Amino acid sequence: MTARSVEAAYTRAREEDRAVLVGYLPAGFPDVEGGIAALTTMVEAGCDIIEVGLPYSDPVMDGPTIQAAAQQALEHGTRISDVLRTVEAVAATGAPTLVMTYWNPVEQYGVERFAEHLADAGGAGLITPDLTPDYAPQWIDAADKHGLDKVFLVAPSSTDERIRLTTQACRGFVYATAVMGVTGARDSSSDLAGPLVARTRAATDLPIGVGLGVSNGDQAAEVAAYADAVIVGSAFVRVLLDHPDDREAGLAALADLTRDLAAGVRRR
Incomplete structure (x- = not known):
């Protein structure tokens, strides 16, 4: 397993x-270099795996916090080349680095x-x-050819059969989105998460990461009690949105939040 291996992080x-603590920010937010600095700060402060978001103009599944960050990135002219540059910089830290994206930009760029x-x-x-395995043969072939993990989503609305088909197509881990509706930080964790993880565990031996709006260490500890990974996005984005004119203060606050979350996943 290489330094960039998701499997190694879970092991x-x-x-x-x-x-595992998984941290998300969109590339190009607050700008490309600022985003790289933020993501590397998150790695240094305790994130095990990083998700780099590919900003998209129609983010139907994202809540207002991530939409605001993606819009800012798009207004700065962030392109796929900038996303890849961000991935390269973050992966150089040794942290496994994945891209999270809606499917249309990948299709436009060329899947292979x-x-x-x-x-x-x-x-x-x-x-x-927004891509299910039954509509993903081209991506599955390309990912297998280049040794890339394929992370598909399951949700509380997924049937047991859909969970089985989805997890069979995954490599790396399974993403359990335990919130019905758009993403965003919440005051309490969803009561749908535990049952979804249990149903997913019945279908696969792969690690299961849960994304449901975790925003502090106590919530991270709660989710870590039953999930293999706690996935945090909106809370990280909000920290940077709250420090638009003071980058150093934003990075310091980002590091503080990461340390709190990293302590949380260790308290499960």
């Missing part, structure tokens, strides 16, 4: 009897070309929230 966490360029940048794989 290490199991050996330490804890969950995207897979090749992602692998060349040191990327570990792709998370595709």
Whole structure:
């Protein structure tokens, strides 16, 4: 397993009897270099795996916080080349780095070309929230060819059969989105998450990461009690949105939040 291996991150966490902390920010937010600085800060402060978002003009599954960050990135002219540059910089830290993206930009770029360029940048794989395995043969072939992880989503509305089909197509981990509706930080964790993880565990031996709006260490500990990974996005984005004119203060606050969440996944 290479330094960029998602599997290695989960293996290490199991050996330490804890969950994995997965952190998300869109590339190009607040700008390309600022985004790289933020993501590397998150790695240094305790994120095990990084998701780099590919900003998209119609983010139907994202809540207002991530939409605001993606819009800012798009207004700065962030392109796929900037996303790949971000992946390369973050992967160089040794943290497994995946891209999370809606499918249309990948299709427009060229599926095989995207897979090749992602692998060349040191990327570990792709998370595709609006692509299901039955509509993904081209991506599955390209990912297999270039050794990239394929992370598909399951949701509380997924039938047991759909969960089985989805997890069979995954490599790396399974993304359990335990919130019905758009993403965003919440005051309490969803009561749908535990049952969804249990149903998913019945279908696969792959690690299961849960994304449901975790925003502090206590919530991370709660989710880490039953999930293999705690996935955090909106809370990280909000920290940077709250410090638009003071980058150093934003990075310091980002590091503080990461340390709190990293302590949480160790308290499960």
